[in-house]
Amino acid sequence: MTLPYQGIQKWIEDGFINKNGPFLDGQIQPASIDCTLGNRVYRVTSSFLPKPGEKIVDILKAKTLYDFELVSGSILEPNACYVIPLQESLKIPVGFQAFSNPKSSIGRVDVFVRLLTDGNPQFDTVPEMYEGGLFLEVIPLTFMVAAAPGIALNQIRFRKSNAFFCSNDELKTAHEMEGLVFDIAGQKIAKPIINDNALFLTADLKNREVVGFRAKHNAGEVINLTKKNFYDPEKFWDQIKKPADEELILVPGDFYLLGSNERISVPPDYSAEMASYNPQS
Structure with a gap:
């Protein structure tokens, strides 16, 4: 089962989905929630995945070339790898997992995005009982793009761990x-x-x-x-x-x-x- 709009809304009310700031109108989709960019960008040497138990913030200390405040109009250059903390955080209950994918509008302009979470050596997945922040790897592949805090480049779906295919x-x-x-x-x-x-x-x-x-x-x-x-x-x-x-x-x-x-x-x-x-x- 994939959690529908009403279930996502209930998770927000119950504290399983949190955000640094108010949730936006339209942020909750019929079966997913849009994730929004925070206000800091880290230009890193390369893509990476954390080892079990390893924090993303600790890896950023070692791999960041430079960082800057994300403001409206901040430029992200082609073929450069950036990591941006998201405004949302999760507390996944027993029996569920989360999965991320790019917004279709972002894929159409060839911006490559993947979700990172602490201690999880897999992109775009959030394991059962995870509690913590979310980070987005962003690599513009063709065009130079301008970003801003609060815009959504990816979305997350919540699915039962024993989902039927x-x-x-x-x-x-x-x-x-x-x-x-x-x-x-x-x-x-x-x-x-x-x-x-x-x-x-x-x-x-x-x-x-x-x-x-x-x-x-x-x-x-x-x-x-x-x-x-x-x-x-x-x-x-x-x-x-x-x-x-x-x-x-x-x-x-x-x-x-x-x-x-x-x-x-x-x-x-x-x-x-x-x-x-x-x-x-």
Whole structure:
């Protein structure tokens, strides 16, 4: 079970989720909570994970090149690794774990973020009965970005430790009964790609004149992460026209946005999460 909005609200009331300051309108999502940046940035030598029992603040003392106050408009440079303490802290009760993922808007501007917690040698997970602060590793990969305290770059979901995951057969049955995967016209796909207990999506290279976008490496403007519907996309992206042979070669190191052939529907009794493509599947 993934904790819904009402459960997250109850956890806040019960002190399992705390924050240095008031929770914002819209911070609690239907099945997750947005985490917000604090007011200090640590530029570190490299990415790292703590050993069991090791505190993030102690590692920062050894790995920080310099630190600075995060104010509105603070610049984060491409391919530099930063660690930013978050305003939220957690006290995870018995029987639950937490999982972090980037906000979709952050992924679309190629900012790589991962959650760090004390004594936990895994990114993006918070173990059962963890009590302490949260830290975010932030690496802009393509664009120079401007950040500010209080903005959200990641979100956290809370899930029972013994959460149930659907098998291939159960996913096929759910698709037959409820409808999980649809084509671009909204028709249920007869035989969706189901493997390794997951639904697979494919890149659409034929149904639209512009099938995607490639990030420009020489964009001269800073992307301010506090602004929405503000920038001209052509300053940061090159359009990818529909290829005549319906094939596209991806250049290593370039960042792309591509649409999918499939449309997804999640029935009320289910929850779903996106996962990176596994080439061994």
